[in-house]
Amino acid sequence: MYAFVVAIQPELNPRFLINMKAFVAVTLATLLAVVYGADVDVCHSSVLTACDGREGGEVACNSLHGGFKHAERDMQSYVNSQLATSYDYLLLSTHFNSYQKHRPGFEKLFKELSDKAWDNAVNLIKKITQRGGVTNLNEKHEIPSTISRGKQPSLEVDELHSLALALDSEKKLAGDAQRIHRRISRLDKEEHYDPEVSHFIEEKFLEEQASTIRKLSGYANDLAKLVSVPDPSLSVYLFDEYLQKQ
Template structure:
Protein backbone atom coordinates (compact mmCIF):
# COMPACT_ATOMS: atom_id res chain seq x y z
CA UNK A 1 0.00 0.00 0.00
CA UNK A 2 2.82 2.36 0.91
CA UNK A 3 4.50 1.55 -2.40
CA UNK A 4 1.38 2.54 -4.32
CA UNK A 5 1.13 5.86 -2.48
CA UNK A 6 4.81 6.58 -3.09
CA UNK A 7 4.48 5.74 -6.78
CA UNK A 8 1.44 8.02 -7.15
CA UNK A 9 3.25 10.90 -5.49
CA UNK A 10 6.27 10.50 -7.79
CA UNK A 11 3.99 10.37 -10.86
CA UNK A 12 2.14 13.54 -9.87
CA UNK A 13 5.35 15.43 -9.25
CA UNK A 14 6.79 14.33 -12.59
CA UNK A 15 3.58 15.22 -14.49
CA UNK A 16 3.37 18.62 -12.79
CA UNK A 17 6.96 19.36 -13.66
CA UNK A 18 6.34 18.49 -17.32
CA UNK A 19 3.35 20.83 -17.47
CA UNK A 20 5.34 23.65 -15.93
CA UNK A 21 8.13 23.06 -18.42
CA UNK A 22 5.67 23.24 -21.30
CA UNK A 23 4.16 26.48 -19.95
CA UNK A 24 7.64 27.99 -19.49
CA UNK A 25 8.57 27.08 -23.06
CA UNK A 26 5.34 28.63 -24.40
CA UNK A 27 5.91 31.81 -22.40
CA UNK A 28 9.47 32.02 -23.65
CA UNK A 29 8.29 31.73 -27.24
CA UNK A 30 5.95 34.67 -26.75
CA UNK A 31 8.75 36.72 -25.23
CA UNK A 32 11.00 35.87 -28.14
CA UNK A 33 13.74 34.56 -25.85
CA UNK A 34 13.83 31.26 -27.75
CA UNK A 35 13.64 32.86 -31.16
CA UNK A 36 9.89 32.26 -31.48
CA UNK A 37 7.08 34.68 -32.44
CA UNK A 38 7.18 37.82 -30.34
CA UNK A 39 4.55 40.49 -29.84
CA UNK A 40 5.72 44.10 -29.47
CA UNK A 41 5.34 45.18 -25.88
CA UNK A 42 4.25 48.71 -26.84
CA UNK A 43 3.11 50.08 -30.21
CA UNK A 44 2.44 53.82 -30.38
CA UNK A 45 -0.34 54.34 -32.92
CA UNK A 46 -1.17 57.81 -31.60
CA UNK A 47 1.86 59.81 -32.68
CA UNK A 48 2.28 60.60 -36.36
CA UNK A 49 5.11 58.94 -38.26
CA UNK A 50 7.71 61.54 -39.24
CA UNK A 51 7.17 60.90 -42.96
CA UNK A 52 3.45 61.59 -42.69
CA UNK A 53 3.91 64.60 -40.43
CA UNK A 54 6.19 66.25 -43.00
CA UNK A 55 3.64 65.67 -45.76
CA UNK A 56 0.74 66.99 -43.68
CA UNK A 57 2.65 70.20 -42.98
CA UNK A 58 3.30 70.60 -46.73
CA UNK A 59 -0.38 70.05 -47.50
CA UNK A 60 -1.37 72.58 -44.84
CA UNK A 61 0.73 75.18 -46.68
CA UNK A 62 -0.58 74.09 -50.10
CA UNK A 63 -4.18 74.57 -48.96
CA UNK A 64 -3.29 78.08 -47.74
CA UNK A 65 -1.71 78.78 -51.12
CA UNK A 66 -4.86 77.60 -52.92
CA UNK A 67 -6.95 79.86 -50.70
CA UNK A 68 -4.83 82.85 -51.72
CA UNK A 69 -5.09 81.97 -55.42
CA UNK A 70 -8.88 81.94 -55.20
CA UNK A 71 -8.79 85.13 -53.15
CA UNK A 72 -6.80 86.79 -55.93
CA UNK A 73 -9.36 85.61 -58.47
CA UNK A 74 -12.17 87.04 -56.34
CA UNK A 75 -10.38 90.39 -56.07
CA UNK A 76 -9.78 90.51 -59.81
CA UNK A 77 -13.31 89.72 -60.95
CA UNK A 78 -14.87 91.88 -58.27
CA UNK A 79 -12.77 94.92 -59.19
CA UNK A 80 -14.20 98.05 -60.80
CA UNK A 81 -12.31 97.28 -64.02
CA UNK A 82 -13.86 93.83 -64.51
CA UNK A 83 -17.20 93.83 -62.64
CA UNK A 84 -18.06 90.15 -62.51
CA UNK A 85 -19.48 89.98 -58.96
CA UNK A 86 -21.14 86.61 -59.50
CA UNK A 87 -17.88 84.89 -60.37
CA UNK A 88 -16.10 86.88 -57.67
CA UNK A 89 -18.58 85.33 -55.20
CA UNK A 90 -17.80 81.83 -56.50
CA UNK A 91 -14.05 82.30 -56.16
CA UNK A 92 -14.47 83.85 -52.71
CA UNK A 93 -16.41 80.75 -51.66
CA UNK A 94 -13.60 78.52 -52.92
CA UNK A 95 -11.05 80.65 -51.08
CA UNK A 96 -12.93 80.15 -47.81
CA UNK A 97 -13.16 76.41 -48.44
CA UNK A 98 -9.41 76.08 -48.99
CA UNK A 99 -8.74 78.15 -45.87
CA UNK A 100 -10.95 75.77 -43.90
CA UNK A 101 -9.13 72.79 -45.42
CA UNK A 102 -5.82 74.18 -44.18
CA UNK A 103 -7.31 74.62 -40.72
CA UNK A 104 -8.49 71.00 -40.78
CA UNK A 105 -4.91 69.85 -41.37
CA UNK A 106 -3.71 72.09 -38.54
CA UNK A 107 -6.31 70.68 -36.16
CA UNK A 108 -5.51 67.12 -37.21
CA UNK A 109 -1.79 67.60 -36.63
CA UNK A 110 -2.62 68.95 -33.17
CA UNK A 111 -5.01 66.05 -32.53
CA UNK A 112 -2.16 63.61 -33.15
CA UNK A 113 0.09 65.38 -30.66
CA UNK A 114 2.39 67.12 -33.14
CA UNK A 115 3.06 70.78 -33.96
CA UNK A 116 2.57 72.73 -37.17
CA UNK A 117 6.21 73.87 -37.08
CA UNK A 118 5.99 76.97 -39.29
CA UNK A 119 4.09 78.28 -42.31
CA UNK A 120 5.77 78.35 -45.71
CA UNK A 121 3.10 79.61 -48.09
CA UNK A 122 3.81 80.29 -51.77
CA UNK A 123 2.11 83.45 -52.99
CA UNK A 124 0.00 83.41 -56.21
CA UNK A 125 2.07 83.96 -59.33
CA UNK A 126 -0.86 85.19 -61.43
CA UNK A 127 -2.92 88.25 -60.53
CA UNK A 128 -5.18 88.85 -63.54
CA UNK A 129 -7.18 86.89 -66.13
CA UNK A 130 -8.48 87.93 -69.55
CA UNK A 131 -11.73 86.00 -69.24
CA UNK A 132 -13.56 83.99 -66.60
CA UNK A 133 -12.93 80.77 -68.55
CA UNK A 134 -9.19 81.27 -68.20
CA UNK A 135 -9.54 81.55 -64.41
CA UNK A 136 -11.81 78.49 -64.23
CA UNK A 137 -9.31 76.43 -66.22
CA UNK A 138 -6.55 77.55 -63.84
CA UNK A 139 -8.79 76.56 -60.94
CA UNK A 140 -9.28 73.09 -62.42
CA UNK A 141 -5.51 72.63 -62.74
CA UNK A 142 -5.06 73.77 -59.15
CA UNK A 143 -7.72 71.37 -57.86
CA UNK A 144 -6.14 68.49 -59.77
CA UNK A 145 -2.78 69.27 -58.18
CA UNK A 146 -4.22 69.54 -54.66
CA UNK A 147 -6.15 66.28 -55.13
CA UNK A 148 -3.11 64.42 -56.43
CA UNK A 149 -1.09 65.56 -53.42
CA UNK A 150 -3.77 64.34 -51.00
CA UNK A 151 -3.87 60.95 -52.75
CA UNK A 152 -0.06 60.79 -52.60
CA UNK A 153 -0.17 61.40 -48.83
CA UNK A 154 -2.80 58.66 -48.56
CA UNK A 155 -0.41 56.22 -50.26
CA UNK A 156 2.41 57.22 -47.91
CA UNK A 157 0.08 56.75 -44.93
CA UNK A 158 -0.74 53.26 -46.21
CA UNK A 159 2.68 52.05 -47.33
CA UNK A 160 5.15 53.87 -45.07
CA UNK A 161 3.33 55.08 -41.97
CA UNK A 162 0.80 52.22 -41.70
CA UNK A 163 -1.61 54.82 -40.36
CA UNK A 164 -5.25 53.77 -40.79
CA UNK A 165 -6.59 56.78 -38.90
CA UNK A 166 -4.82 59.23 -41.22
CA UNK A 167 -6.07 57.31 -44.26
CA UNK A 168 -9.65 57.57 -42.99
CA UNK A 169 -9.20 61.29 -42.29
CA UNK A 170 -8.07 61.96 -45.84
CA UNK A 171 -10.81 59.83 -47.37
CA UNK A 172 -13.69 61.20 -45.28
CA UNK A 173 -12.71 64.87 -45.13
CA UNK A 174 -11.04 65.56 -48.47
CA UNK A 175 -10.98 63.10 -51.35
CA UNK A 176 -14.73 62.97 -52.05
CA UNK A 177 -15.00 66.75 -51.78
CA UNK A 178 -12.04 67.28 -54.12
CA UNK A 179 -13.54 65.05 -56.81
CA UNK A 180 -16.88 66.84 -56.51
CA UNK A 181 -15.22 70.26 -56.75
CA UNK A 182 -13.34 69.31 -59.93
CA UNK A 183 -16.57 68.01 -61.46
CA UNK A 184 -18.41 71.30 -60.80
CA UNK A 185 -15.58 73.43 -62.17
CA UNK A 186 -15.34 71.28 -65.32
CA UNK A 187 -19.07 71.75 -65.93
CA UNK A 188 -18.69 75.50 -65.46
CA UNK A 189 -15.81 75.53 -67.96
CA UNK A 190 -17.98 73.66 -70.49
CA UNK A 191 -20.77 76.20 -70.03
CA UNK A 192 -18.38 79.11 -70.56
CA UNK A 193 -16.86 77.50 -73.66
CA UNK A 194 -20.34 77.13 -75.13
CA UNK A 195 -20.79 80.91 -75.25
CA UNK A 196 -17.45 81.45 -77.00
CA UNK A 197 -16.13 85.01 -76.76
CA UNK A 198 -19.58 86.46 -76.13
CA UNK A 199 -19.02 88.98 -73.34
CA UNK A 200 -22.75 89.48 -72.96
CA UNK A 201 -23.28 85.75 -72.43
CA UNK A 202 -20.60 85.78 -69.73
CA UNK A 203 -22.35 88.76 -68.15
CA UNK A 204 -25.72 86.95 -68.07
CA UNK A 205 -24.19 83.89 -66.39
CA UNK A 206 -22.40 86.14 -63.91
CA UNK A 207 -25.65 87.94 -63.09
CA UNK A 208 -27.46 84.65 -62.43
CA UNK A 209 -24.67 83.54 -60.07
CA UNK A 210 -24.73 86.87 -58.28
CA UNK A 211 -28.52 86.91 -57.86
CA UNK A 212 -28.63 83.31 -56.67
CA UNK A 213 -30.57 82.09 -59.71
CA UNK A 214 -27.72 79.73 -60.61
CA UNK A 215 -25.21 77.78 -58.54
CA UNK A 216 -22.45 75.31 -59.30
CA UNK A 217 -24.58 72.52 -57.80
CA UNK A 218 -27.22 73.14 -60.47
CA UNK A 219 -24.90 72.75 -63.47
Protein backbone atom coordinates in the same frame (compact mmCIF):
# COMPACT_ATOMS: atom_id res chain seq x y z
CA MET B 1 -10.26 33.62 25.86
CA TYR B 2 -12.84 34.39 23.24
CA ALA B 3 -13.15 37.94 24.59
CA PHE B 4 -9.36 38.36 24.42
CA VAL B 5 -9.24 37.40 20.72
CA VAL B 6 -12.07 39.78 19.87
CA ALA B 7 -10.29 42.57 21.70
CA ILE B 8 -6.97 42.26 19.90
CA GLN B 9 -8.39 41.47 16.43
CA PRO B 10 -9.18 45.07 15.55
CA GLU B 11 -5.57 46.03 16.35
CA LEU B 12 -3.98 43.31 14.24
CA ASN B 13 -6.19 43.52 11.13
CA PRO B 14 -5.33 47.06 9.93
CA ARG B 15 -1.59 46.50 10.25
CA PHE B 16 -1.84 43.21 8.46
CA LEU B 17 -3.78 44.82 5.60
CA ILE B 18 -1.32 47.69 5.31
CA ASN B 19 1.59 45.30 5.13
CA MET B 20 -0.19 43.19 2.52
CA LYS B 21 -0.96 46.25 0.38
CA ALA B 22 2.65 47.37 0.55
CA PHE B 23 3.84 43.88 -0.43
CA VAL B 24 1.45 43.74 -3.42
CA ALA B 25 2.45 47.22 -4.57
CA VAL B 26 6.15 46.40 -4.48
CA THR B 27 5.57 43.11 -6.28
CA LEU B 28 3.55 44.77 -9.06
CA ALA B 29 6.14 47.51 -9.48
CA THR B 30 8.87 44.91 -9.81
CA LEU B 31 6.90 42.92 -12.39
CA LEU B 32 6.11 46.03 -14.45
CA ALA B 33 9.74 47.09 -14.37
CA VAL B 34 10.72 43.69 -15.76
CA VAL B 35 8.04 43.78 -18.45
CA TYR B 36 8.58 47.37 -19.63
CA GLY B 37 12.18 47.94 -18.70
CA ALA B 38 13.48 47.02 -22.13
CA ASP B 39 10.91 49.03 -24.10
CA VAL B 40 12.05 52.67 -24.37
CA ASP B 41 9.00 53.64 -26.47
CA VAL B 42 6.51 52.82 -23.71
CA CYS B 43 5.51 55.80 -21.58
CA HIS B 44 5.35 53.77 -18.36
CA SER B 45 8.97 52.62 -18.62
CA SER B 46 10.24 56.17 -18.38
CA VAL B 47 7.34 57.96 -16.75
CA LEU B 48 9.54 59.91 -14.33
CA THR B 49 11.59 61.45 -17.15
CA ALA B 50 9.30 61.20 -20.16
CA CYS B 51 6.32 63.16 -18.89
CA ASP B 52 7.97 66.01 -17.02
CA GLY B 53 9.69 67.69 -19.97
CA ARG B 54 13.11 66.16 -19.42
CA GLU B 55 15.04 64.17 -21.99
CA GLY B 56 12.96 61.41 -23.54
CA GLY B 57 9.61 63.22 -23.22
CA GLU B 58 9.19 63.38 -26.99
CA VAL B 59 9.67 59.61 -27.26
CA ALA B 60 7.08 58.12 -24.96
CA CYS B 61 4.41 60.33 -23.40
CA ASN B 62 2.79 61.86 -26.48
CA SER B 63 -0.05 61.09 -28.86
CA LEU B 64 2.16 59.87 -31.71
CA HIS B 65 1.16 56.42 -32.90
CA GLY B 66 0.51 54.46 -36.05
CA GLY B 67 2.05 55.62 -39.30
CA PHE B 68 1.39 59.33 -38.78
CA LYS B 69 5.06 60.29 -38.50
CA HIS B 70 5.63 59.03 -42.06
CA ALA B 71 2.98 61.42 -43.42
CA GLU B 72 3.52 64.38 -41.10
CA ARG B 73 5.84 66.30 -43.43
CA ASP B 74 3.51 65.82 -46.40
CA MET B 75 0.57 66.99 -44.29
CA GLN B 76 2.44 70.12 -43.25
CA SER B 77 3.29 70.77 -46.90
CA TYR B 78 -0.38 70.29 -47.67
CA VAL B 79 -1.24 72.99 -45.12
CA ASN B 80 1.00 75.40 -47.03
CA SER B 81 -0.63 74.40 -50.33
CA GLN B 82 -4.11 75.06 -48.96
CA LEU B 83 -3.12 78.45 -47.54
CA ALA B 84 -1.40 79.56 -50.76
CA THR B 85 -4.37 78.41 -52.84
CA SER B 86 -6.77 80.27 -50.54
CA TYR B 87 -4.76 83.44 -51.07
CA ASP B 88 -4.78 83.00 -54.86
CA TYR B 89 -8.54 82.46 -54.89
CA LEU B 90 -8.98 85.58 -52.77
CA LEU B 91 -7.01 87.60 -55.33
CA LEU B 92 -9.19 86.23 -58.12
CA SER B 93 -12.28 87.13 -56.12
CA THR B 94 -11.16 90.74 -55.64
CA HIS B 95 -10.18 90.92 -59.32
CA PHE B 96 -13.76 90.15 -60.39
CA ASN B 97 -15.12 92.50 -57.71
CA SER B 98 -13.47 95.54 -59.29
CA TYR B 99 -15.55 98.19 -60.99
CA GLN B 100 -13.91 97.33 -64.32
CA LYS B 101 -14.92 93.65 -64.21
CA HIS B 102 -17.98 93.68 -61.95
CA ARG B 103 -18.69 89.95 -62.03
CA PRO B 104 -20.50 89.21 -58.74
CA GLY B 105 -21.00 85.55 -59.69
CA PHE B 106 -17.29 84.92 -60.25
CA GLU B 107 -16.46 86.93 -57.15
CA LYS B 108 -18.80 84.70 -55.12
CA LEU B 109 -17.37 81.49 -56.62
CA PHE B 110 -13.74 82.33 -55.86
CA LYS B 111 -14.53 83.70 -52.40
CA GLU B 112 -16.20 80.38 -51.53
CA LEU B 113 -13.21 78.45 -52.90
CA SER B 114 -10.87 80.67 -50.87
CA ASP B 115 -12.84 80.07 -47.68
CA LYS B 116 -12.92 76.33 -48.33
CA ALA B 117 -9.15 76.15 -48.80
CA TRP B 118 -8.63 78.17 -45.60
CA ASP B 119 -10.93 75.87 -43.61
CA ASN B 120 -9.08 72.86 -45.02
CA ALA B 121 -5.77 74.29 -43.77
CA VAL B 122 -7.25 74.85 -40.29
CA ASN B 123 -8.61 71.28 -40.17
CA LEU B 124 -5.22 69.91 -41.22
CA ILE B 125 -3.44 71.87 -38.48
CA LYS B 126 -5.93 70.53 -35.92
CA LYS B 127 -5.36 66.96 -37.11
CA ILE B 128 -1.56 67.30 -37.02
CA THR B 129 -1.75 68.66 -33.47
CA GLN B 130 -4.21 65.98 -32.37
CA ARG B 131 -1.87 63.25 -33.58
CA GLY B 132 1.15 64.65 -31.75
CA GLY B 133 2.75 66.66 -34.54
CA VAL B 134 3.72 70.33 -34.61
CA THR B 135 2.86 72.64 -37.50
CA ASN B 136 5.66 75.04 -38.37
CA LEU B 137 4.47 77.49 -41.02
CA ASN B 138 7.98 78.94 -41.26
CA GLU B 139 9.43 75.66 -42.48
CA LYS B 140 10.04 75.66 -46.22
CA HIS B 141 8.35 72.92 -48.22
CA GLU B 142 7.90 72.48 -51.93
CA ILE B 143 6.30 75.35 -53.86
CA PRO B 144 2.70 74.92 -52.72
CA SER B 145 0.29 76.52 -55.15
CA THR B 146 -0.37 75.36 -58.70
CA ILE B 147 -1.31 78.90 -59.68
CA SER B 148 2.02 80.10 -58.27
CA ARG B 149 4.22 77.34 -59.73
CA GLY B 150 6.99 78.11 -62.21
CA LYS B 151 6.26 81.21 -64.25
CA GLN B 152 3.43 82.67 -62.26
CA PRO B 153 0.54 83.57 -64.56
CA SER B 154 -1.20 86.86 -63.98
CA LEU B 155 -4.31 86.54 -61.85
CA GLU B 156 -5.86 89.38 -63.82
CA VAL B 157 -7.41 87.01 -66.33
CA ASP B 158 -10.71 86.68 -68.11
CA GLU B 159 -13.56 84.54 -66.83
CA LEU B 160 -12.75 81.38 -68.78
CA HIS B 161 -9.05 81.41 -67.92
CA SER B 162 -9.85 81.95 -64.23
CA LEU B 163 -11.91 78.74 -64.25
CA ALA B 164 -9.04 76.91 -65.94
CA LEU B 165 -6.58 78.11 -63.27
CA ALA B 166 -8.94 77.05 -60.49
CA LEU B 167 -9.46 73.63 -62.08
CA ASP B 168 -5.69 73.05 -62.36
CA SER B 169 -5.22 74.13 -58.75
CA GLU B 170 -7.92 71.78 -57.44
CA LYS B 171 -6.44 68.86 -59.39
CA LYS B 172 -3.05 69.54 -57.82
CA LEU B 173 -4.58 69.65 -54.34
CA ALA B 174 -6.36 66.36 -55.04
CA GLY B 175 -3.06 64.83 -56.18
CA ASP B 176 -1.36 65.97 -52.97
CA ALA B 177 -4.15 64.39 -50.89
CA GLN B 178 -3.82 61.16 -52.86
CA ARG B 179 -0.06 61.11 -52.21
CA ILE B 180 -0.63 61.39 -48.44
CA HIS B 181 -3.33 58.71 -48.60
CA ARG B 182 -1.06 56.38 -50.57
CA ARG B 183 1.81 56.86 -48.12
CA ILE B 184 -0.25 55.90 -45.04
CA SER B 185 -2.28 53.12 -46.68
CA ARG B 186 0.58 50.76 -47.49
CA LEU B 187 -0.33 47.44 -45.98
CA ASP B 188 3.06 46.04 -47.04
CA LYS B 189 4.75 48.46 -44.60
CA GLU B 190 3.13 48.27 -41.19
CA GLU B 191 5.05 51.29 -39.88
CA HIS B 192 3.41 53.46 -42.58
CA TYR B 193 -0.14 52.22 -42.08
CA ASP B 194 -2.54 54.63 -40.38
CA PRO B 195 -6.26 54.01 -41.07
CA GLU B 196 -7.41 56.97 -38.95
CA VAL B 197 -5.51 59.56 -41.00
CA SER B 198 -6.42 57.69 -44.17
CA HIS B 199 -10.12 58.02 -43.32
CA PHE B 200 -9.64 61.71 -42.48
CA ILE B 201 -8.06 62.41 -45.88
CA GLU B 202 -10.76 60.48 -47.72
CA GLU B 203 -13.70 62.07 -45.93
CA LYS B 204 -12.47 65.68 -45.63
CA PHE B 205 -10.50 66.10 -48.85
CA LEU B 206 -10.71 63.46 -51.57
CA GLU B 207 -14.51 63.31 -51.78
CA GLU B 208 -14.92 67.07 -51.54
CA GLN B 209 -12.21 67.82 -54.09
CA ALA B 210 -13.64 65.31 -56.56
CA SER B 211 -16.94 67.20 -56.33
CA THR B 212 -15.21 70.58 -56.76
CA ILE B 213 -13.23 69.36 -59.77
CA ARG B 214 -16.42 68.06 -61.38
CA LYS B 215 -18.17 71.40 -60.80
CA LEU B 216 -15.32 73.55 -62.13
CA SER B 217 -14.79 71.37 -65.19
CA GLY B 218 -18.50 71.67 -65.98
CA TYR B 219 -18.35 75.46 -65.61
CA ALA B 220 -15.27 75.69 -67.85
CA ASN B 221 -16.76 73.55 -70.61
CA ASP B 222 -20.10 75.38 -70.54
CA LEU B 223 -18.48 78.80 -70.62
CA ALA B 224 -16.09 77.75 -73.41
CA LYS B 225 -19.11 76.95 -75.59
CA LEU B 226 -20.87 80.18 -74.66
CA VAL B 227 -17.93 82.42 -75.59
CA SER B 228 -17.32 80.77 -78.98
CA VAL B 229 -19.37 83.46 -80.70
CA PRO B 230 -18.33 86.77 -82.28
CA ASP B 231 -19.62 88.82 -79.31
CA PRO B 232 -19.66 86.75 -76.08
CA SER B 233 -20.38 89.65 -73.71
CA LEU B 234 -24.06 88.77 -73.20
CA SER B 235 -23.22 85.08 -72.73
CA VAL B 236 -20.63 85.87 -70.04
CA TYR B 237 -23.09 88.23 -68.30
CA LEU B 238 -25.78 85.55 -68.17
CA PHE B 239 -23.29 82.95 -66.98
CA ASP B 240 -22.20 85.27 -64.17
CA GLU B 241 -25.83 85.68 -63.13
CA TYR B 242 -26.12 81.89 -63.07
CA LEU B 243 -23.11 81.67 -60.73
CA GLN B 244 -24.70 84.18 -58.36
CA LYS B 245 -27.60 81.80 -57.82
CA GLN B 246 -25.45 78.74 -57.04
